[in-house]
Amino acid sequence: MRREPARTVGTSPLPAADAVSPVERRRRAYFHRRLGAWFRRAGRHDLPWQRDRRGYAVWVSEIMLQQTTVETVRGYYGGFLRRFPTVRALAEANLDEVLALWSGLGYYRRAHHLHRAARLVVARHGGRLPRREEDLGALPGIGPSTAGAIASLAYDRPAVVLDTNVRRVLTRYWRDMHRHLGGGERALWALARWLLPEEGGRAHTQALMDLGALVCRPRDPGCPRCPLVADCPGPSGEGAPRRPKADSERRRRRMTLLLFRDRQGRVLLERRSSRGIWAGLWCLPEAEGSASVSVGSAGPGLLARRLHRLSHLDLEICLLAAHPLPPPGRSGRGRRWASARERARLGLPPIVRAMLESLPVT
Numbered sequence: 120m121r122r123e124p125a126r127t128v129g130t131s132p133l134p135a136a137d138a139v140s141p142v143e144r145r146r147r148a149y150f151h152r153r154l155g156a157w158f159r160r161a162g163r164h165d166l167p168w169q170r171d172r173r174g175y176a177v178w179v180s181e182i183m184l185q186q187t188t189v190e191t192v193r194g195y196y197g198g199f200l201r202r203f204p205t206v207r208a209l210a211e212a213n214l215d216e217v218l219a220l221w222s223g224l225g226y227y228r229r230a231h232h233l234h235r236a237a238r239l240v241v242a243r244h245g246g247r248l249p250r251r252e253e254d255l256g257a258l259p260g261i262g263p264s265t266a267g268a269i270a271s272l273a274y275d276r277p278a279v280v281l282d283t284n285v286r287r288v289l290t291r292y293w294r295d296m297h298r299h300l301g302g303g304e305r306a307l308w309a310l311a312r313w314l315l316p317e318e319g320g321r322a323h324t325q326a327l328m329d330l331g332a333l334v335c336r337p338r339d340p341g342c343p344r345c346p347l348v349a350d351c352p353g354p355s356g357e358g359a360p361r362r363p364k365a366d367s368e369r370r371r372r373r374m375t376l377l378l379f380r381d382r383q384g385r386v387l388l389e390r391r392s393s394r395g396i397w398a399g400l401w402c403l404p405e406a407e408g409s410a411s412v413s414v415g416s417a418g419p420g421l422l423a424r425r426l427h428r429l430s431h432l433d434l435e436i437c438l439l440a441a442h443p444l445p446p447p448g449r450s451g452r453g454r455r456w457a458s459a460r461e462r463a464r465l466g467l468p469p470i471v472r473a474m475l476e477s478l479p480v481t
């Protein structure tokens with residue numbers, strides 16, 4: 120562990136990791152041996168994003184996989200890469216086209232960052248994604264862990280990755296060592312760096328990710344079939360399974376959207392703020408204050424109502440027919456009239472698109 124150079128997460132220096140006992144060094148070797156054998160036998164080796172190891176393709180997949188399941192990303196990754204096969208193609212694209220392809224993946228700030236970062240890569244690096252973690256981390260939307268994932272998965276370099284799956288494995292199996300280093304975030308980075316192999320960064324990263332995703336799962340860890348079970352203290356403390364939130368504990372929010380139509384049947388769309396739900400997407404204008412309707416009402420003007428379940432809250436969406444034309448939008452927001460054909464090329468939240476398509480004539 121003395122070979123660990125000082126590094127920073129943000130601006131915080133990591134603790135020196137010394138005084139590692141021979142027992143822990145042997146445990147580290149055991150960890151690598153068992154994890155590597157399990158990965159070769161049972162890891163994931165045929166995910167769509169494992170067929171293209173270019174830095175750009177890995178970067179796109181890592182951003183898509185943030186807070187999104189593998190199964191969901193499968194439906195988006197291929198289409199995105201076909202339309203934007205290179206950094207330059209993404210940089211030259213219109214943001215609306217990027218958001219339209221991202222529509223349904225959620226967390227839309229990721230798409231904004233990806234697009235902005237692609238333009239910076241063209242401007243600063245001639246269209247080639249940098250290889251050094253420091254340069255990657257200077258781009259919008261790429262934090263230290265994502266930079267490490269790109270460096271290891273694309274370039275096979277030993278680099279620290281601490282996504283939620285890896286964190287869980289490390290805080291469970293290496294619980295005592297984590298505490299020995301002082302606990303918390305900086306100690307976890309020091310631990311992860313100590314565990315890096317001299318070479319084979321890609322396999323090490325992918326093995327940790329896969330073990331966390333397939334075996335050492337958050338709520339129901341499969342310890343009996345885990346390659347590390349012989350000397351793992353088990354899921355307790357920081358890595359203990361968390362109780363899922365009951366429906367009654369989930370946040371609820373009501374949103375009222377307004378449908379304005381012009382004589383050609385086009386509907387009025389408003390660009391949403393770059394923060395919050397559906398960041399930067401085109402949407403129907405949202406009513407504020409008195410225009411909202413109560414739950415259970417079916418009053419005049421109510422066209423549709425849907426319950427939309429997001430990862431962090433339940434959204435009840437009411438769609439109201441509205442007139443006359445609304446006052447100008449809040450500052451900084453664009454507005455446009457859009458026919459059904461034009462809407463097909465714009466990034467709209469899928470639930471709003473579905474509500475519009477369910478109406479008799481829009």
Ligand code: SF4
Nearest residue numbers: 335342345348351354
């Ligand atoms: S033995 Fe259980 S808690 Fe320990 S790493 Fe394996 S699955 Fe996770």
